Amino acid sequence: MNLIHNEQTKLRATFLNGLALIFFSIGVLAPMISSVYFTGISADRAFLAVATAFICFGATITLHYVAWRHLKEMDP
Numbered sequence: 001m002n003l004i005h006n007e008q009t010k011l012r013a014t015f016l017n018g019l020a021l022i023f024f025s026i027g028v029l030a031p032m033i034s035s036v037y038f039t040g041i042s043a044d045r046a047f048l049a050v051a052t053a054f055i056c057f058g059a060t061i062t063l064h065y066v067a068w069r070h071l072k073e074m075d076p
Helices: 002-037 044-070
Strands: none
Touching: 002 044
């Protein structure tokens, strides 16, 4: 039973870590890269992009933390 619980915990943590990477890629990294190529953006849209990036970065940190907490639940 210990082995099954540990594997389920690792799968759950891996899933959460994958979600965190998706949030970072789409919400933080993509707007930064697109801002290099598209410079004609209004101030309102720039603010929205930065606000979205901060929200996604916060979600990334939160998901990584939750994944880490799940891994701490594993039986030694």
